[in-house]
Amino acid sequence: MSSIPYILIIDDDEAVRKSIGLFLKMNGFKPLLAANPKEGIALLSEFKFSCVLLDMNFKVETTGDEGLTALQKIKKAYPELPVVLFTGWGNMQLAIEGMKLGASDFINKPWENDHLLKCIKDAITVKKNSRKVQLPEKSPSRKKLEQEYDISNIIGQDPQLLKVLETVGRVAKTNAPILIMGESGTGKELIAEAVHNNSPRTDHEFVKVNLGGISQSLFESEMFGHKKGSFTGAHTDREGRFSIADKGSIFLDEMGELDLSSQVKLLRVLQERKFEPLGTSKTQSADFRVISATNKILPDLVRENKFREDLFFRINLITVVLPPLRERKGDIPLLADHFLKLLETSYGITGKSFAPETLKWLQKQPLKGNIRELKNWVESSVLMTTNDVLEINDFENNPTNIHAFQNDEIKEEIVPNGMTLEEMEIIMIKNALNDNRFKIAPSAKQLGISRNALYRKVEKYNITDAQD
Numbered sequence: 001m002s003s004i005p006y007i008l009i010i011d012d013d014e015a016v017r018k019s020i021g022l023f024l025k026m027n028g029f030k031p032l033l034a035a036n037p038k039e040g041i042a043l044l045s046e047f048k049f050s051c052v053l054l055d056m057n058f059k060v061e062t063t064g065d066e067g068l069t070a071l072q073k074i075k076k077a078y079p080e081l082p083v084v085l086f087t088g089w090g091n092m093q094l095a096i097e098g099m100k101l102g103a104s105d106f107i108n109k110p111w112e113n114d115h116l117l118k119c120i121k122d123a124i125t126v127k128k129n130s131r132k133v134q135l136p137e138k139s140p141s142r143k144k145l146e147q148e149y150d151i152s153n154i155i156g157q158d159p160q161l162l163k164v165l166e167t168v169g170r171v172a173k174t175n176a177p178i179l180i181m182g183e184s185g186t187g188k189e190l191i192a193e194a195v196h197n198n199s200p201r202t203d204h205e206f207v208k209v210n211l212g213g214i215s216q217s218l219f220e221s222e223m224f225g226h227k228k229g230s231f232t233g234a235h236t237d238r239e240g241r242f243s244i245a246d247k248g249s250i251f252l253d254e255m256g257e258l259d260l261s262s263q264v265k266l267l268r269v270l271q272e273r274k275f276e277p278l279g280t281s282k283t284q285s286a287d288f289r290v291i292s293a294t295n296k297i298l299p300d301l302v303r304e305n306k307f308r309e310d311l312f313f314r315i316n317l318i319t320v321v322l323p324p325l326r327e328r329k330g331d332i333p334l335l336a337d338h339f340l341k342l343l344e345t346s347y348g349i350t351g352k353s354f355a356p357e358t359l360k361w362l363q364k365q366p367l368k369g370n371i372r373e374l375k376n377w378v379e380s381s382v383l384m385t386t387n388d389v390l391e392i393n394d395f396e397n398n399p400t401n402i403h404a405f406q407n408d409e410i411k412e413e414i415v416p417n418g419m420t421l422e423e424m425e426i427i428m429i430k431n432a433l434n435d436n437r438f439k440i441a442p443s444a445k446q447l448g449i450s451r452n453a454l455y456r457k458v459e460k461y462n463i464t465d466a467q468d
């Protein structure tokens with residue numbers, strides 16, 4: 001039997017059928033053509049297909065009902081078979097209906113061949129057949145995952161996490177957009193990096209954008225770039241984030257914070273991969289993979305009309321949900337040890353360990369800030385104690401890493417051996433920034449210093465993540 005993947009093309013326009021058929025043939029597929037859903041469904045019972053390309057706009061019927069009915073029939077008879085929809089530009093509602101009924105993806109007409117090819121390949125690899133999270137039924141072993149994927153910096157053995165890692169590794173090689181959901185501090189950014197690092201795009205840029213930190217007025221200039229003089233303050237040309245992400249990945253963090261008018265602009269780029277930098281009418285295009293993250297429940301925002309449904313369906317071909325730390329308590333000792341080791345490598349603090357009861361006690365703490373909170377707590381407690389074996393007391397006396405140092409009196413005896421005051425200051429600043437989403441004002445408040453003082457320190461220590 002031939003291993004060439006069969007693709008079924010259902011479209012009433014003969015020219016479209018033939019041109020796509022030819023293009024797919026040239027790209028190693030075996031296309032079979034059907035002029036209407038009835039013909040298509042008949043072919044499905046004769047051949048084993050890898051994917052169906054289904055037009056939604058048949059000439060006689062422009063409502064798309066015929067396409068939707070065909071989609072339902074196909075998904076009912078062949079639930080595993082990926083179906084990619086063809087919809088007319090502007091008929092987004094139809095695409096959304098289709099995605100809800102289990103379509104893998106949708107392509108707007110007129111289409112670009114390269115994009116079409118990527119969508120088909122992704123649909124086949126991902127085999128997405130519902131809007132539910134695509135997690136494997138059985139949790140894979142950590143060892144096996146490590147043999148296949150580069151995930152060594154993501155600590156944990158919890159079955160929920162391993163399932164997420166399996167999905168991430170499997171889909172990383174596609175171009176499919178991924179939405180990572182999870183509470184703050186659960187490791188969404190780390191997962192986004194893993195997607196990029198395990199993808200063929202790894203030699204190109206991983207561009208991180210905090211959408212929560214971009215105001216409506218700056219969205220276009222930030223994302224699409226601008227020409228010198230295009231607005232007051234545009235003193236030089238500036239490359240936008242999408243352009244920098246060309247051939248790489250763009251990580252859109254805090255997606256749930258994006259205002260509605262910027263959502264429209266984002267949708268257009270994600271659909272067309274084209275944009276115009278401010279101050280120019282020249283259209284630029286870029287080839288990027290989109291990874292989004294949010295700690296909000298996006299479907300709720302969609303229901304409340306705060307997030308566009310079409311954008312939601314555009315970004316979440318694959319959704320992974322990271323469990324909060326309280327649901328994977330078994331990983332707390334592993335994570336705590338990992339953060340201890342990181343301190344060894346970055347700050348030369350050696351010979352420290354946790355008393356077994358300390359680790360048990362940590363597992364019982366609420367840790368609402370998830371892994372970030374655990375990391376900060378471990379770091380600051382290790383820095384503050386003179387004990388080699390960390391006791392519960394070391395954590396209890398240091399309810400948060402920052403508060404212990406808020407009054408300027410840092411006692412000499414609590415400065416760990418071999419560590420300078422400057423090194424401690426850097427850690428404290430980084431922790432405060434981390435706690436406050438890299439925003440200067442609240443971080444300064446937490447540290448008990450003025451904004452300007454924090455600005456100076458950030459500059460002095462070359463801490464790049466801080467934001468206005």
Ligand SMILES: Nc1ncnc2c1ncn2[C@@H]1O[C@H](COP(=O)(O)OP(=O)(O)OP(=O)(O)O)[C@@H](O)[C@H]1O
Nearest residue numbers: 153154155183184185186187188189190295371372
């Ligand atoms: N599984 C893990 N193994 C090791 N470190 C982790 C893991 N998960 C998260 N971390 C660390 O915890 C901190 C918080 O993680 P990260 O920034 O990825 O969280 P997040 O979910 O993106 O948070 P937010 O929603 O606030 O942006 C980071 O320092 C990260 O390196």
